[in-house]
Amino acid sequence: MANNVSIIIPVLEEKEELYHNINSIITQKSIDIELIIISDNENLSIIRNKYHENNKIRYYNTTATKIEDMWNLGLKKSTSDYIIFLDQTTRFITCTAVKNIYTKISEKNLDILEYNTPIKSYPINTLETAIFPMNKIYSKNYLIKNNFTFHSELKYNHHIFYYDTLINSDKIGTYNRNILITQYENSLNHFTEDNIADYMILVEIINNLFYESDKHIEYKKDYYNLLIKSIFHRYDSIPSTSKIHYFKIFKDLLSNIIPEKEVHLLHDELFLCFQAMMISNHDNEFEKLRKNNTNRTPCISVIIPFYNTQSYIRKCIDSVLNQSYTDIEVICVNDNSTDNSLEIIKEYKQKDDRIVIINNKINYGAGYSRNRALRFARGKYINFIDSDDWIDSSTYELTYKKVEEKNLDFIMYRLINYNQDTDETFEDYYYNLGCLHDNYTNKVFNKNDLHKVDGMFKLAVSPCNKLFKREFIQSNNIYFPEKITFEDNIFFFKVMLMAERISFTPEHLYYRRRRENSVMSTQEHFSNVITISTEAINLFKKLGFYDEYKQSLLNFKVNVSKNFYNKLDYPYKKYYYNSMHEDFINLKTDEELYSDLEKYLTQDNLKFIEYVIKYEKDTLFDINYEKSMKTGHVTNSSTINYDFSTINEIEEIDNNENEYKKEDEIHPPNEDLIILCKNNAETINKLSSRIFTLTDDNNKLIYENKELNEKLDLMKEENILLKERLLLVFSSNSWNITRPLRIFMRRVRKYIQ
Structure with missing residues (x-):
């Protein structure tokens, strides 16, 4: 008759803690248990003598020296329906602990049940409390059917076992009770260059496992948070003297794991760390930003993409920094400017730490730049400004008060045009939001109310005359189309369709500059x-x-x-x-x-x-x-x-x-003039056609060139990263130790061929 649960304990060295563990198992009540102890003959003899009268314990001799190999052997020898992997320092807290978790996993027919395990010598809030295999009970059928085993040849393989079993199951449960207590020690807790190299390999393996699985969409949020937390924990374990070398490696590792468009899935603390690392150029800047991010979260994130606007950007930045409401961050996205715009922003940043600078590698356009900033924004509310425009000094004081009072998804306000050639301002119906008459002023409404005035298609689509709640934008996955102009339209329609609470305040708060060489004035x-x-x-x-x-x-x-x-x-x-x-x-x-x-x-x-x-x-x-x-x-x-x-x-x-x-009959034409006109018309048509062809070809070549430059930059960065990783791997002890095995395998393959 099969037992309910097999508990597998590898023993590397006979210690006092082992007997506390065994006693906590054999005293379990109201459940059929087999305890499988795996060790060498010497240790098994000592343990047998102590528990010779207990028929729940089965002993297996092995020459293996790794816990993972012993767990694999125990899994093969098990005769039970469910499996618990323990080490010799882990014990159950109560005498009904196994019964409780067995009842839970069997009644719900789960593959895996995870439970709480306080750790004596390791911080409870770190990633490893979730990843080690001891705080779970597994269905044996699930493990055998999917051929899940521990790969002892890989360092930190219990991480791989954890992710592999997790992402392939549809039936996972949690039991929010303390079941075990352990003195788990993590070898990665102590920094060495070998550890970092092995960890990089580990992360790549786990990442590949995750994205090859059908469940990567379902578990994406948990996966990102778990793995990113582990990476930052590993980075923090590096001595400060070595961080200058490893900063870029960890930054590249992070950017390869999680796309920028999905950073909003990170928990707040991790998001702030991720943001700080991505926009920092070296380790000291990262530590400073990380500290500032932890200490202060602004209420409003102001997003300003800029490209070659050195003549106007000071007026724009001054209007933001001199707001009567000051609890803001100003995210300036340099869209690969070739003029002095970036230097001007850096000058402001030295004087005001509310400014954050993000640099695009090539000129992607406003949509891409706004999206990047959105993913790094920390404020409760979001506002967009074009770098050649400016805002009234009371804009945020007035709009913040109203969005808070009315709990709005966003608020709209009027824009006023500025003609830089005449130095005059002027109003028009479109930017005055003329369709919003008094019935909408300072009222809460949504798309259904705007149906009455066809407002969806009459309002100014610009995102710059609106203050948005960030949670509303991110929870509805609202972003701008990229690498195309008129991207404001799609963003506008989506916010209008998704918003439940909108309001309008009639003040002119945004100054819109009209100039000939702006992007929106370029007819191509x-x-x-x-x-x-x-x-x-x-x-x-x-x-x-x-x-x-x-x-x-x-x-x-x-x-x-x-x-x-x-x-x-x-x-x-x-x-x-x-x-x-x-x-x-x-x-x-x-x-x-x-x-x-x-x-x-x-x-x-x-x-x-x-x-x-x-x-x-x-x-x-x-x-x-x-x-x-x-x-x-x-x-x-x-x-x-x-x-x-x-x-x-x-x-x-x-x-x-x-x-x-x-x-022609009434006014006979001059034949020579007709011939001349026809010849001129044909010449003009041919030249026009040639102009169009060349313009089209030129635009295509420009776009293709940008794409190729972008790919080249990415390949260069990947090449540098791979070289650094290879250097770490080739210099590690594990690489040197496994050299004979690699030589042997090459000879075997050659022989087979």
């Missing part, structure tokens, strides 16, 4: 709005709001495409039209979506989209331009707007050219 980026408007439709579908908003959403897409076309100068109009034509063609391939377009678009918008689909080239633009030239009204192509009455005209011209023939 305008075609990105087509991509973003399509992504908006996908977002509404993904979140389940498409049916509710499709009429406004679809008209929004067409209006945006049309309005941006009107803003463009020649030759960008042609380039943009090609992108728009391709986008609308793609929409038509989705029969359900195009059916919605036909049903919900306004008459003008439907005519427009049908026209763009029908004509591959910008025929409408050409006709408007030609007619305007005849009347002498054209100054530049951006003054030409759509006249939908000409759509029918184009169709008539496609069938015949009678209208123009009649005009």
